[in-house]
Amino acid sequence: MSVSSIDLRPNIDRVLNRAFIPTSPDQVSNIIERVLSFSDPEVEAQLACLRDEFAHRHPNLEKSWLRQFEKVAAYFSNEAFLPASRRLLIGAFFTGEYAVESAALFNPSIVPHPDQTDLGPEDLRFILTLRAIGEGHISSIEFRGGVVRNDHSIEMDHATGLVTAPDIEADPTFSRNIFLHKLQEKGLENNWSRSVMNRLGATFTRTELDESLGHAAHETQRHNQDVKRAIECLHWLVNSNYELNFSPPTPLSQRVIFPVSLNESNGMEDARFVRFVDEDAPPTYYATYTAYDGRVTIPQLIETNDFLHFRIRTLTGPAIRNKGMALFPKRIDGRYAMLSRFDDENLYLMLSDDLYFWSDPQLLLRPSQTWELVKIGNCGSPMETDAGWLLLTHGVGPMRKYCISALLLDLQNPLKVIGRLDEPLLKPAVDQTSGYVPNVVYTCGALIHGGRLILPYGLNDTITKIATIELETLLAALVK
Numbered sequence: 001m002s003v004s005s006i007d008l009r010p011n012i013d014r015v016l017n018r019a020f021i022p023t024s025p026d027q028v029s030n031i032i033e034r035v036l037s038f039s040d041p042e043v044e045a046q047l048a049c050l051r052d053e054f055a056h057r058h059p060n061l062e063k064s065w066l067r068q069f070e071k072v073a074a075y076f077s078n079e080a081f082l083p084a085s086r087r088l089l090i091g092a093f094f095t096g097e098y099a100v101e102s103a104a105l106f107n108p109s110i111v112p113h114p115d116q117t118d119l120g121p122e123d124l125r126f127i128l129t130l131r132a133i134g135e136g137h138i139s140s141i142e143f144r145g146g147v148v149r150n151d152h153s154i155e156m157d158h159a160t161g162l163v164t165a166p167d168i169e170a171d172p173t174f175s176r177n178i179f180l181h182k183l184q185e186k187g188l189e190n191n192w193s194r195s196v197m198n199r200l201g202a203t204f205t206r207t208e209l210d211e212s213l214g215h216a217a218h219e220t221q222r223h224n225q226d227v228k229r230a231i232e233c234l235h236w237l238v239n240s241n242y243e244l245n246f247s248p249p250t251p252l253s254q255r256v257i258f259p260v261s262l263n264e265s266n267g268m269e270d271a272r273f274v275r276f277v278d279e280d281a282p283p284t285y286y287a288t289y290t291a292y293d294g295r296v297t298i299p300q301l302i303e304t305n306d307f308l309h310f311r312i313r314t315l316t317g318p319a320i321r322n323k324g325m326a327l328f329p330k331r332i333d334g335r336y337a338m339l340s341r342f343d344d345e346n347l348y349l350m351l352s353d354d355l356y357f358w359s360d361p362q363l364l365l366r367p368s369q370t371w372e373l374v375k376i377g378n379c380g381s382p383m384e385t386d387a388g389w390l391l392l393t394h395g396v397g398p399m400r401k402y403c404i405s406a407l408l409l410d411l412q413n414p415l416k417v418i419g420r421l422d423e424p425l426l427k428p429a430v431d432q433t434s435g436y437v438p439n440v441v442y443t444c445g446a447l448i449h450g451g452r453l454i455l456p457y458g459l460n461d462t463i464t465k466i467a468t469i470e471l472e473t474l475l476a477a478l479v480k
Helices: 025-036 040-057 061-075 084-093 176-185 191-198 206-219 225-240 471-478
Strands: 002-008 015-019 095-099 104-112 124-133 139-148 154-156 173-175 203-205 242-245 268-276 284-292 297-304 309-314 336-340 347-352 362-365 375-378 383-385 388-396 402-409 417-420 447-449 452-459 463-470
Touching (some): 002 154, 025 061, 040 061, 104 268, 104 447, 203 206, 225 309, 362 417, 383 447, 388 471, 417 471, 452 471
Parallel strands (some): 104 463
Antiparallel strands (some): 002 463, 104 124, 124 139, 139 154, 173 203, 284 297, 297 309, 336 347, 347 362, 388 402, 452 463
16 A cells, blocks of 8 residues: 555635624624615625635625625515615625635545546546534535556645535426425425425425415315425425536636525535446436435435536435435446445445435444444445445544445345454554544545556545555455
8 A cells, every 4th residue: 555645634724714604683684684784885894805815715705795695685675676786785794705625635435537538548637625624613525636647646726715505406306206205204295295395306496385385275275284295295294305416617626515495504514425327328427325414314415527516315214314325336136236335334225216315224244343333334435346335434433533444245246245354454553542532534435547546545634645556466355
């Protein structure tokens, strides 16, 4: 194993504009009243000062102010007559900077870039995704680009000092199956909810759902408790399933996905990206991640084809529990395959005909080695080799020390373990144990290229490094 000189560390200068709105309605009203008392020249002078101070840090400064203004627009009886300058200044008072990676930049995954043009023979362009943590331990998802050269050297693209949040799609598309499964899961499949869903196609927009809800409201004048609960569930699903768009000119390293829904209000953790190939369809990039609202963690799914447009989806089914789900890069015998740590202790395999519904986890492996006796889990999606599915695992041992190891699973029957390492592949070095969370090495995904395993990993939940390992040597150790 060799470790490259690449060392990605948190940068406190990378700041994102986000809402800064008091929880007290009276306080919000008081702030608005004070801003409205400004004369027109005072408003223009304030905006000029703010532009001078912050425009160089935010490519879409005024758009971010207007986004926050919309969140308090309900406080105005007729905001349509409010001049644009007033809207901007009011929005600025409800905006605050957030240093997205001020505390940590770690737990990476790596996938081939959709664009492999203008490269040398045997070069591979990749996208590295990272978990960034800022104030209050709120996690977001960042991106970096780079190239693995044919001599196995790794070059990282220059990272911009700016970060930009995407636009939220106003009328996103939803999957009918997700809504049906969740209503059934919550015991809310009844005549009313069926009448709403039966008017909709396999996919539908928010506008179409609102129209169907309008028909149902007209037909049912009095709502019983079950109907009210079903309405609440539908609103929760609408807020939890959303779409994001980055402008194509936005550099990859400038893009950041920051929590949007209540499910993930305290963080989007440990995204495990995988390039998924399905028959003759173009490749799709999926990522399972952990949504955390400050109390409960739930697995959710990200979908993208180009890392510009992202679809966020809820997952359903009795096996959607705990952290650390990882999707196989293709179907097995026509079914989707997923790894999980269903019980927060052991490693499980699940198969499903529906990408969004998961049940019947089958035990794959229990902790057995000293360095994994507390719990064992995956370190990203399995990688296909001629010898079998190469799966990186993490184990938690004494003193809450995290190590990375590996398994080899049968290609046709991944419940069959062909081999496993007797010792960690990577563990915290004696002189590198301190950080945001001590004694941790962890990854959310690696890739194979040019006969080597390219393994980015987080060190002590603080920084990110990249190691390369000779694949033939690793496979030989697994099947000895």
